[in-house]
Amino acid sequence: MDKETLLNAYRLMCTAGAMAKTYEANRQVCKYVHSTSRGHEAIQLATAFQLLPCDYVSPYYRDESLLLGLGFSPYTLMLQLLAKGDDIFTGGKEYYSHPNYRGEDKPTIIHQSSATGMQAIPATGIAQGLQYLQTIKSPLFKTGKNGEAPIVICSLGDASLTEGEVSEAFQVAVLKKLRIIYLVQDNDWGISVTSEEARSMDAYKFAKGFKGLKRISIDGSDFPASYEAMKHVVKEVRENSRPFLVHTKVPLLGHHTSGVRKEFYRSEEDLAKHAKEDPFPKLRKRLLHLGIEEKDLNEIEAIVTEAVSEQFESAKSAPEPDPSTVTSHVFAPTNITEEEGERTPVGKEKVVMVDAALFAIREIMEDFPEAVLYGQDVGARLGGVFRETATLGEQFGSHRVFNTAIQEAYIIGSTVGMSATGVKPIVEIQFADYIYPGVNQLVTEVAKSCYLSNGKFPVQTVIRVPVGAYGGGGPYHSGSNETLLLSIKGIKIAYPSNAADMKGLMKAAFLDPNPVIMLEHKGLYWSKVPGTEDAKRAEPSRDYVLPLGKGNIVLKADESKIKNGETCCIISYGMGVYWAKNAAKEFAGQVEIIDLRTLFPLDEELVFSTVKKHGKCLVLTEEQQNDSFAEALAGRISNQCFQFLDAPVLVLGALNLPAVPMNITLEKAMLPNEEKVADLLRKLLNY
């Protein structure tokens, strides 16, 4: 090994050591929880030194030395430590060592959550995105100066490997032969839980179960050995396009975090055992052995310590974030703000809703080579369990339209990585009832990425979710869960009720730089449910877009009746629109119906102005009523429209049961219908 590299590693290890000491000595100032890399420095630096600006890295919260190795200054890291406004990663919104970065000079780092193991899926999504871009020879596929293929490093603590989602990621990596290295830093601890207590095998043994995942186990406290091993692994992954797991044994020399102190649970004996493996004296010894003089090493240490101290003082005096930034970067701005194109072209035949979605996606895929479509059964063989993607697999090929395993977490979480590479994933969850395994990724990774990366990594994806009950779908194919989804801030949710809206909203969702969930009612897909024929519409033009957040008046009340105070309004969406329309027939001219079309962002202006016009309002939903979105909206309406109301805001939803029962009579008994709506309208109009 050349002396230059060894000395560079030494300098950075001194830096990491000085930083850890400074933080410890200034605990009152370093009040936000943080972990340092003490003990893990050698493998982290050895890894960082192999990387090119075309690469991607997903570090974990202990990867401070990896960040130093990539060229981030202590000052840059300290601004995040102190949650300062100038923190380039997150502007004071995230913990220490939770970087994210886009720049020509360094590898790209997507936003890091603190949820252990969860980064495995987004990171693997990056590798899958890069593979796709390479396949289609996209200009977005960036290589190194000498044509080196980009790789992904996914760094993990040993205890995080028992998370189920890590296995989902490994499965995909080996199946698709992705260029990704899972770097597992094994310090034997998972806070206070020991390896013996938590698992029957270490990461190296675990990796054996994934055929095609090459693996190596090394001493991560030995810098030269780690450097050589990582050099070899990186070369192999770049050149042979295959995943690799690197298991490294490292000591844990600092505290788990500044809050969870080692003295609480670690014995003297254990601390002494770990101290013996300290990578710093090992490297120092090696340098002395190579003839570097002790005084030179001491001088390096002194210079670095001084620099760390100065940078800490500067970071301390850096400004706090401006409070107004608290609401910045929740979403990236979208260009789709106006309805454009022809909604109802003359002479166009009516299409069913499921086909409107299909045609929208076909046009998207024709127009955008970065668009890919994946989910369970969406590939060419079946084209979706609702045939909602039929013909797309044949037309665009299996590299663009493909089946996934039953891995809802991967389907949703991979979009974070895909989108960071410039790929635009449209994914599908087969039924709303099965979104739950993917909700973790949605909440933890997808929804927070834009906000916590200060706008650098919005996740551009469309997540299609067939939803709703009809005709005996039973308890696991009929559920509605918009309330749960709406409780997640950082995603948008559309819920079209007819074919024209479906096409326009699908286009707007795709063009939106943020994550958008399309809730698609299965009972409206083919207008099979009596009374929903109107869901069929003439197919809008290719350039038709319907911006998210614009509701629609689908039935107007008579002006004269409004003047006489004889009217009310129904606020609804999805199947509710049809229950409302059919119920309204009995009350000619007295009912105005709003179809929300998008649940977030919500067209509050239209809702409030309509309620104020009529003074009476019913919010109608298919979801179980109590604590639903509909109830929350009714509360907001009461608040905003109080002085205009002539009756309490009514809500109608399904009965408050744990599931939609199988038997059709029971199903009907649970759900709202036009009779139940008509009963409430009678009550409301007579107030």
Ligand SMILES: Cc1ncc(C[n+]2csc(CCOP(=O)(O)OP(=O)(O)O)c2C)c(N)n1
């Ligand atoms: C999903 C999740 N569960 C629990 C935690 C709380 N937690 C933080 S670190 C940690 C232990 C992780 O150990 P390991 O992955 O080995 O990394 P180390 O801290 O030892 O470097 C736990 C349980 C978390 N961050 N995320």
